[in-house]
Amino acid sequence: MSVIGDAALSAFFQVLFHKLSSPELLKFADEKQVHSELKKWEKILVKIHAVLDDAEEKQLANRLVKIWLTELRDLAYDVEDILDEFATEALRRKLMAGPPQPSMSKRSDLDLREGIEGQSTKRWRSSCSSSTCLPNEPQVYGREKDKRKMLELMLRESQSDDSNVQIIPIVGMGGVGKTTLARLVYNDESVVTHFDLKAWVFVSDEFDVMRITKSILESITFQPCDLKDWTLVQVRLYEALGGKKFLLVLDDVWNKNYGDWDALRSTFRGGAPGSKVILTTRNTNVALMTGTKGYHSLEIISEDDCWSVFAQHAFENKNISAYPILEIIGRKIVKKCGDDESDILPVLRLSYYHLPSDLKRCFAYCGVFPKGYEFEEYELVLLWMAEGLIVPPQEKINMHMEDLGSEYFRELLSRSIFQLKCLRVLSLSGYNISELAKSIGDLKHLRLENVTDIQHASEANLISKQGLDVLKLNWASEFDDSRNERVERDVLDMLQPHNKLKELTIRCYGGVTFPAWVGQPSFSDMAVLRLENCKRCTSLPPLGLLGSLKDLAMVGMSSIKIVGPEFYGEACLKPFPSLECLQFEEMHEWEEWIPCGAGYEEFPCLRELSIKTCCKLSRELPSRLLSLEKLAISKCEQLVVSIPSLPLLCKLEIEACKNVVHRGAAEISSLNSLVLSKISNLTNLELGLALALTKVKDLKIVGCQELRFLCQNEARPLQQFTSLHHLVIESCLQLFSLG
Structure with missing residues (x-):
């Protein structure tokens, strides 16, 4: 064993x-x-x-x-x-x-x-080496980004909610370099000059508030403290810190008792605003106990940085390139050390030593699993229960064993003893993918790039990945003759995900049409969809059939000429029933948007509509957008924007379009912000439009070169704007009268 x-x-x-x-x-x-x-x-x-x-x-x-x-x-x-x-x-x-x-x-x-x-x-005592603030590494590798982030926090003049002191925990597994990072920051020149006082205290598992407080006091005053009374020591430290900006490092903290921490922290309030406390710990619960809103999580360094550390000690100051054979051997040693658990065990033993007794045997039980075995929390808890390892203490005697077991599991996880393999985002860029393993069945986000082989796409078997929430499918951005439209369509067809997918992005796809699964109503949880730079597509899939879709963006679909019935879904009486945000951008060949027609209720929940850089769009927009609150249209040079009834519209922005007109009985009584910019044929605001702007508070007209009058046939136009707070008119060179 x-x-x-x-x-x-x-x-x-x-x-x-x-x-x-x-x-x-x-x-x-x-x-x-x-x-x-x-x-x-x-x-x-x-x-x-x-x-x-x-x-x-x-x-x-x-x-x-x-x-x-x-x-x-x-x-x-x-x-x-x-x-x-x-x-x-x-x-x-x-x-x-x-x-x-x-x-x-x-x-x-x-x-x-x-x-x-x-x-x-007779009780045995082990010797535990303490840390100091003195640098003991000739050079530190792989921590440049961490150091920059910590220095930003150190030098930022911020203040916590209830005191002058900001607590900054560094959390990571044993041996990962928390103390080294703290030492780098502590001795940095910018930090040395920024703080009036500095102190370094090695805490370890015995969180003796009296000892720690005296150590801080002695570090600051450079004098021994012989006081025996806790209150006197507190007062002495409070006075020593008074009005001074200080930096304190508490290294290797294990204590989770809030009362002990609060007693220690009370003395820090004597410092000046901007004072900082760096706390290093293996346990996230210790970090959160301090009341901080976050912590710096320290990960292991890369293999290249490991090699640099190895070379520094093995070759000292010699030229490594002069020993190519030794370099090859050395790199193999580094790789083996990265895979070898021998260096991890002493660290793991120390972490184990600090476990509460009720967790020790639960953790030790995990030794029955083979190396690399992945287990689920619920599975492990049931095994602990079956072995009689979960014994509720008196204060939790009424707690369900499953809940107590889950509490044990989360505690081991928070102490960095369990390394939870919970993959959130996976990018497979530039790889010749042949199979996605079953072990990513609970993957949440997946990004696939440049999958060009139909067989490989089929073997990816995305339809079986039922835990997948977000899928991003990217092809190369260059559209040259080497790309086969039919093959790319077949590949996309084979990459069909499970119908519980929530977010989908298809970027730079080279097919002319989309496969049938894109837009199928069976994707009942699909809430976000983006089609980007699919430049060869000449028609859109029936996205109106997606009942839960809330956010839809189509960008760079430069071969689309008409958005019509196929977009809504043939014979669908209520397309896009949940859509709230709709974006069209850089659709350079788009000419016409055909509404559904009488008897249909499209976009009943649409709140925001944005149309940008669609230079050939010239026909009217859909008229029944009764929930629309914000409309933004820009760089549609051929479009005459005909404003329909939009009873909930609050914000209207029109830029670089042909003209703006108002449909006779259209209602826009909720509008409070209007921006008109670079409208090429705008000579005045139509009377109907001006009369509908009674609630507008902010009106801005910029760069309308043909504008001559603010309102048509109105002697006193500004009286129509009874709610107007801000009026800006700029670069309208032909304007000579507001009447």
Whole structure:
């Protein structure tokens, strides 16, 4: 069994104590007259447990202690077997009222009694090296971006909600370089000159507020502190910090007790605004306990940076290029070290040592899984339950075991002991994809680029990836003769995702038409859809059939000439029932937008419509947009914008169009902001339009070269704008009268 497995004894004994106190077991023991034996074993186990915490740590350096623990583990398992046999027999008798048939086999001593009652009860102490602020690395690799981000936080003159001090936690697994990063920032010249005072305190697992406070005080004053009274020490530190901007590093913090933290933090309030506290920890819960809104998550460095570190120590100041064979060997060593777990185990052991006893055995149980095995939270919790590893403490006695197990799992995850493989975004750019493994079945975001082979697209089997929420399909942006329109259509057809997809982007697709699955109403969860730079497409799919679609953008669809019935979906009486935002952009050949016609109710929920850079569009826009709140049209030089009834329209922006007219009975009474810019044929605002602008608060007219009058046939036009707050008229060179 692994060292971590051996070290699980402390938590294991908690389970044994729980079983020994079982009412059913005690009743059965009285009946069988073995109660005194159980009591004797309970006393022995209590004495063993008293030295286990230190023994588990000591075994890392002492082989004799490790042997002792191995034997003790075997004995503990035998005790558990006996207790399980008692419990089984007690349950059998309760259910069947049959004669007792217990099996009694135990190991009595294993030469452990002397260790329990004699010298072995002396507590072992391990030495734990503390950190300092002094640089001990000749050069640090792979942390430039992290350092820049931390320096920005250090030098930013921000203030937290309730004090002058901002807490900045650095969180990451053991050995990843949290202390090194903190040291880099602490000794940076810009930081040195920015703060009046600096202090560095190594905290570790013993969060002694008195010790930490005195250490901070001594670092600042450079004098020993012999005060014994906590209040006096607090006051002395408060005075030392008074009116000064300080930087404090608390390295290697494990404590999650908010009361202890609050007691320490109270002394920080004496500092000046802009003071900072850097806190390094492996546990995200420790970071969040400080009350900060976020933390800096530190990841492992790249393989290239690992090589730089290796070369620095292996070659010192020598020219690496002079030793090409050694460089090849060295890089292989670096790669093997990256894959080897030998350097991780000491760090993992230390993380394990700081676990609460109820988590130790749950974590150790994971040693039964083979290397690389991926398990689900729920699956693991059920296994813990089946093994009797989840024992509710008294304060959680009414808590469901599944919920307590999930709490254990999340705690191990927050301590960076579990590395949750929860992939959110996957980009496969420039790869010859042959298969997407089943292991990405719960992938949320997937981006595929340049999949050109039909067989490979089929083998990707996206339709089976039921957890996929977001899919982005990208082709090369160059449209040359090497691209086969039919092949690209077949590839896209084979890349059909599961119908629970929520967001879809298709970019630079080279087919003339879209496959049938694009726009199928079976995609009932599709909320966001973008078609971008599909320059060869001459028709649009029936997107009006997507009942949950809320956001639709079509950009660079430069071969589309007509948007009509095929866009809505043939015979669909209520197309786009949920659409809220619609965008057309850079559709250079688009000439006409054909509405559905009488009896149809298109776009009942549309709130925002944007049409930009559609230079050939010239016909009228749909007239029944009764929910529209914002309309923006720009660079549609052939378009005469005919404003229909838009009762909820609040904001209207028209730029670089041919003209603006108002349909006779059109209602736009909610409009409060109007911008008209570079309208080529606009000579005045039609009387009907001017009369409809009674609630406009902001009116801006810019660059309308033909504008002569503000309103047509109106002697006092400004009286129509009864709600006007801001009026801007610029670069309208022909304007000579507002009447």
